Amino acid sequence: MCLGHLKCARRRKNSVQTFLACLSSLGALTLSGCNTLPDSGPTESKVLEAARSQQLNPLGFHIISVTPQVAGILSAEIPPLISSLDIASSSSSRNDRIGAGDVLTITIFELGSGLFAPTGGQAIPGVAPGPSANVTNQNLPPTQVETDGTINIPYVGRLHAAGLTPQALAEIIRGNLSGKSQNPQVMVRISSDIANTVIVSGEVHHPGRVVLSTAQEHLSDVVAIAGGAVYPPEDSHVELVRGDKVGATDLGTLESFPQEDIHAHPGDRIHVIYQPRTYTVFGAAGTQATETPFKSPHVSLAEALARVGGPNDNRADPNAAFLFRFEDPVAAKQLGLDTPPTPQGIPVVYQIDMMNPSSYFLAQRIPMKTKDVLLIANAKTNKFYKFDQLISTLISPAITAAYVAH
Incomplete structure (x- = not known):
């Protein structure tokens, strides 16, 4: 073998050894480098x-x-149990009760010259004149129910009115006037209802006090009366405060699950919160x-x-x-x-x-x-994969430069 061929063989051998050493170093670098690379989450x-x-x-x-059985349970979509507040209530709610702060309009009808009407009386329209038609009526001044639940009626005195219906209070007043007035008849009406109201606040168009009626409004009805929610029902979180209990769900659930759309009770506080x-x-x-x-x-x-x-x-x-x-x-x-x-x-x-x-x-x-x-x-x-990209980024410029130099 000539001297030139021997030198070429030696150079090839050295190149192979250098290449193998590089591979060995690269392998070690890969194993150590991969462990130090950042990642977006666990495996x-x-x-x-x-x-x-x-x-x-x-x-x-x-x-x-996830199995078909698990998917079946999750697809049931169990709504938040705001209805548990209705079950926890000790008594059913009545929206026709008199309460503290209410203002009452009381009208008293009497035969002949009564205690409250001017002398001579007033004929009732549509009733033929006669002894029985000499009926007088008088509206008492607006009567506010005190904080202790009582009212004061002339010739009757102080009566407890809170918790009674207007019809029941009228009957009590009539009974107390018997013997003092000739065949008295009494009508009571709540002209300013404070006790039978709920407060609606938050993301509704018209927040404030909503008066409940004998129609027994639901929670979604009260929100609608307040002008409706500003945002979509599913993003409108409804929080109900009833006494010392708190329940919450979204307006979409109230509209989709009637059993959760419970009746509003007097004194409830309803907060509508935007919660996307x-x-x-x-x-x-x-x-x-x-x-x-x-x-x-x-x-x-x-x-x-x-x-x-x-x-x-x-x-x-x-x-x-x-x-x-x-x-x-x-x-x-x-x-x-x-x-x-x-x-x-x-x-x-x-x-x-x-x-x-x-x-x-x-x-x-x-x-x-x-x-x-x-x-x-x-x-x-x-x-x-990340390490390969990193190595390619580092080596590619060197390879390109060597190629250009060659």
Whole structure:
């Protein structure tokens, strides 16, 4: 072998050794570098591992795979039980009762020369003249019910009026006038009703005091009388304060579930609050992490995933889409969850496999709820993909420069 060929062989050998050393260094760099790269969310194994760890899972949540049975329970859409306030009420409400602060109009009819009418009397229109037609009537000055629930009537004295109907109070006044007046008849009317009212405040067109009638208005009726909600029903949070109890739901539920649209009671306070429903997306979705508004009365899990672009082709593990939720206690009981409750509800994570075609049907049945969190897990190869992009970014200029120099 000539000297030139020997030198070429040695150069080739050195090049191969250098190339192998570079590959070895690159492999070590890849393994160490991948662990230090940032990521947008955990992988499926990390989520499952966290659920099994007491240290990483202080709430004690469980991960439930979405099955037809689970989808059936969730699709029942159990509304907030504002109707429990109606059950908790000790007595049925009456909207025709006199209360403190009311102003009463009292009219007294008497035969002949009465206690309250001028001498000579006044004939009743349409009644033929005669002894029985000499009837007088007199309206007493507006009578306000005192804070102790009493009123003062001339020739009668102080009477307790609070809690009585106008007809019952009229009969009591008539009974007390018997023997002092000739065949008295009494009519009582509430001219300024304060006791039989509710206060409506917040995001309605005409906030203020709404007078209840004997028609027994529902909560949605009262909101409508106040001009209706400013914002869509599903984004209008209705808070009911009744005595020392508080209940809440959205106006859309009151309109869709009659059993929840309970009767308003005198003294109720109704606050209508603008509370737009949103869900939050993290992880390897087609878009960046974002808070997404519902923008429609009902949004399914399938629609929620589609709105954020679904799993990202380059980064996501479509086998592992997770729905984090504080579940309703009733639904949690049906699911057999033993997780300790929190003030927000029962924490639970639902997992759906988007590589299974059946999951797309199930996702259409599951309704999203406000404050839900969607996590599309990162693929295990995501960090290698990122590292490859990083290396390409660093090496490409050097390769280009070497090529140009050559």
